[in-house]
Amino acid sequence: MAMAQQTPIVLFPDGAPGETRKLTQKDDLSGDKVAGCPVLRISDVSEPTLTFYPAPSDNNTGATIIVNPGGGYNILAYNLEGSEICKRFNSHGLNCVLVKYRVPRREGKEKHEAPLQDLQRAIAYTRSHATEWKIDPGRIGVMGFSAGAHLAAVASNHYSQATYPKVDRYDETSLRPDFCILIYPAYLDGPNFSIAPELKVTENTPPTILVPTQG
Numbered sequence: 001m002a003m004a005q006q007t008p009i010v011l012f013p014d015g016a017p018g019e020t021r022k023l024t025q026k027d028d029l030s031g032d033k034v035a036g037c038p039v040l041r042i043s044d045v046s047e048p049t050l051t052f053y054p055a056p057s058d059n060n061t062g063a064t065i066i067v068n069p070g071g072g073y074n075i076l077a078y079n080l081e082g083s084e085i086c087k088r089f090n091s092h093g094l095n096c097v098l099v100k101y102r103v104p105r106r107e108g109k110e111k112h113e114a115p116l117q118d119l120q121r122a123i124a125y126t127r128s129h130a131t132e133w134k135i136d137p138g139r140i141g142v143m144g145f146s147a148g149a150h151l152a153a154v155a156s157n158h159y160s161q162a163t164y165p166k167v168d169r170y171d172e173t174s175l176r177p178d179f180c181i182l183i184y185p186a187y188l189d190g191p192n193f194s195i196a197p198e199l200k201v202t203e204n205t206p207p208t209i210l211v212p213t214q215g
Contacts, residue, residue, distance in 0.1 A: 008049040008100070011121045016102060017164045018114065019046050028075075040079040041071065045102050048118035050125060052133060053086035053096040062136035064095040065181070066122055070146030072186070073111040074104040081145040081183075095135050097126050101151070111147075111187070112154050112198065117164040119155045120175050124162070128170035141179035141206070149185030150196075156180040156208065157200045180208040 023044040031041055055061065069081040076082065078100070086096035101118035105111045123140065130137035144152035159176040166172075182188075190196045 006052040006054075008051045009125070011048045011050060011118055011125065012164075012167060014167075016046065016048055016114070017117055018106070018109075019102075022046050027078075034080055037080060039077050042076040042078045042100065043074065043103055045076070045100055048102050048121075049100045050122045051083075051086075051098045051100075052126075053083075053090055053098065054133065055090050055093050055095045057134075059093040060095065060134060061093040062095075062134070063093075063139040064097060064126060064133075064135045064141070065089055066097045066099060066119070066126060066140065066142045066152075066177070068099050068101065068115075068119060068142065068144035068148030068151050070144065070148040070184075070186070071103065073115065073147045076100060076103055076148075077145070081148065085143075095133070097122060110198070112151055113163070115151050116154055116158065117162075119151055120159075120162055121164060121167065121171070123155065123159075123175050123177060124171050124173050127173045137173075139178055141181065142177040143181035143183070144185070145183045146186045149182040150187040152177075152180055153182055153185060153188060153208070154198050156206050157202070158198075176204075177206050180206050182208065182210045184213040185210065 023046040026043045028041045029038045069076040071077050082098050089096050099122045101115040127137050142152040156177050
């Protein structure tokens, strides 16, 4: 039997770090379709959230994937690279957490700075609710598409400390993802065929699968 989807949870109840004004979120379905399907493009996000998509109780593997839609760090392709992905994984016994991270890019900051704070907080919140949500705290991974894949890769290599001020006791848990799934990732390359400098890959980087595509 499937569990009811939870209501979106605000990641920073007292306001996301560095935000000086509240944006009016825009939801746009009028753009180009992909494979005949409309794309929900979300922009102007200043209040990041997560939404838990639980696996059916009779087919719950305990594993959880934290999903990050793409959109060039300017919009979020929220359905095709987010909610639809979560529902598909649910049908295979996998729990999902969908992150609505802050977009567009913040002026004067690295493109991933605010989104990384949001994703790190989502990892901490998810792992801290493992018992309540009936998930395995040792099998929580991150997944992303395009810019969201870059974000997942950065989070997989920057987990030793939070990039945001502590909010509550949930931030006392590990920020390290247990695995990482990168779907047609963007922004991984640096100058002269090097890896982007924000990706400090080490022997402790979580197991990672990279899925490239051809346009």
